[in-house]
Amino acid sequence: PSFVFPTFQGSSPEGDFPAVLTHKDVTVTLENNNVWKQFHSCTTEMILTKQGRRMFPYCRYRLSGLEPMRMYTLVLSIVPADQYKYRWSNSKWEPTGIGEHHDQGLSRVFSHHYSPSQGSAWMTSLVSFYKLKLTNNMSDEEGHIILHSMHRYIPRLHVIPAVDECMTFVFPQTEFMAVTTYQNFRITQLKINHNPFAKGFREEGSCSRLNRIITKVRHVTEAG
DNA sequence: TCTCACACCTTTGAAGTGG
DNA sequence: CCACTTCAAAGGTGTGAGA
Numbered sequence: 001p002s003f004v005f006p007t008f009q010g011s012s013p014e015g016d017f018p019a020v021l022t023h024k025d026v027t028v029t030l031e032n033n034n035v036w037k038q039f040h041s042c043t044t045e046m047i048l049t050k051q052g053r054r055m056f057p058y059c060r061y062r063l064s065g066l067e068p069m070r071m072y073t074l075v076l077s078i079v080p081a082d083q084y085k086y087r088w089s090n091s092k093w094e095p096t097g098i099g100e101h102h103d104q105g106l107s108r109v110f111s112h113h114y115s116p117s118q119g120s121a122w123m124t125s126l127v128s129f130y131k132l133k134l135t136n137n138m139s140d141e142e143g144h145i146i147l148h149s150m151h152r153y154i155p156r157l158h159v160i161p162a163v164d165e166c167m168t169f170v171f172p173q174t175e176f177m178a179v180t181t182y183q184n185f186r187i188t189q190l191k192i193n194h195n196p197f198a199k200g201f202r203e204e205g206s207c208s209r210l211n212r213i214i215t216k217v218r219h220v221t222e223a224g
Numbered sequence: 225t226c227t228c229a230c231a232c233c234t235t236t237g238a239a240g241t242g243g
Numbered sequence: 244c245c246a247c248t249t250c251a252a253a254g255g256t257g258t259g260a261g262a
Contacts, residue, residue, distance in 0.1 A: 047257090050226095050227075050228095053256095054255070054256095056255095056256090136226090149226085179225095180225065180227080181225070181226070181227095188257075191256080191257075192257070195255085195256065195257095196234055197233065197255040197256040198255085198256045198257060199256080200231070200232035200233045201232085201256075201257055201258080
């Protein structure tokens with residue numbers, strides 16, 4: 001199956017994108033659609049690092065309509081959403097020329113760690129690609145997905161039955177900008193508020209980061 | 225723009241504990 | 244045995260300064 005990628009809009013009204021896609025009796029639900037929609041409305045950004053960075057949000061699906069006894073491999077690929085490179089300018093993303101060529105030889109896919117499994121196994125639990133890591137290191141040997149910073153990408157879920165043809169599912173709201181430093185402050189705030197690993201940066205109640213810093217400074221001052 | 229050391233946090237899994 | 248708790252190590256965060 002081929003896909004037409006949506007045109008770039010920067011932000012879009014909520015509810016534009018389906019949380020459910022169906023192809024040949026197979027239905028895929030983007031389970032964390034609400035979080036993706038929040039990020040997408042600010043244009044999602046994903047950090048690239050040399051050693052590899054997890055995505056947040058990550059792709060989390062619920063599948064139905066698979067043949068229970070059949071074996072399937074589930075794979076996530078991340079492909080360019082368009083041919084441009086971008087810059088963050090005046091609080092907006094704007095195209096700034098033709099992007100880097102997407103090296104097919106270098107492009108990588110991420111096979112879910114339960115692959116292959118029976119259809120029944122895939123359908124009884126959520127399928128989360130939280131282990132997937134993104135890197136800008138062209139010489140990466142860890143098998144991470146290699147992307148170019150300041151380019152726009154879209155994840156695709158591939159459902160591959162043992163011998164039949166591959167089914168590909170694309171949720172436009174999972175599109176993101178690859179960056180090495182967050183450009184949009186609103187994205188940083190969304191990450192901090194939603195990702196458990198970033199809890200240390202939340203400003204809540206009397207235990208805020210600012211208060212802790214002040215306390216620490218006071219401590220050092222009193223000790224010295 | 226990119227990289228790194230860092231404080232701060234969650235997650236993981238082994239070891240301990242009681243029924 | 245099993246279920247639950249405790250604990251320390253491993254490892255995921257954005258930061259902020261320097262390149």
